[in-house]
Amino acid sequence: MIKQYYMKKTITKNRFFLYFVIILSIAVNYHFFLNTYILIKNDYSKRLISIYGSCEKEGYGFTKFILDKYELEHNIGIKNGEPNLYPSIGGLFYDKKKFFSKDYIILIGYKSRVNKEFPNFIILEQVENCYFIKKKNND
Secondary structure, eight states: OHHHHHHHHHHHHHHHHHHHHHHHHHHHHTTHHHHHHHHHHSOHHHHHHHHHOSSSTTOHHHHHHHHHHHOOSSEEEEEESOTTTSOOOHHHHOOTTSOEEEEEEEEESOOSOHHHHOTTEEEEEEETTEEEEEEOOOO
16 A cells, blocks of 8 residues: 555656656747747837848838837838838738828838939938838929
């Protein structure tokens, strides 16, 4: 009777140890501890910029900068210079309560001449190869 008790206790300890090792190995393989540290250390905006890029990739950082600085009353077009590589980030900033305006455009990753491609627009902001352009007034 006592022998069976100790055997059950030993099997329970071994099973607990086995579960612990499996969970720990899964956590290490999927970088659980590093991801938790990054999640705690960086705020939401920094994490999005690290994933979507500032003025590269989808250009989240530049778009966020422009929308915060100018506080526009309308949704604006966002065009990526490399549409085959990266999708437009416009869906993250779309507000269904606002109308869409064609007077302003954010260009992400444009390596070509912006003045030739958009002759009716003036450049309001430029950071590296990202541009914020506005349609010229035809007065």
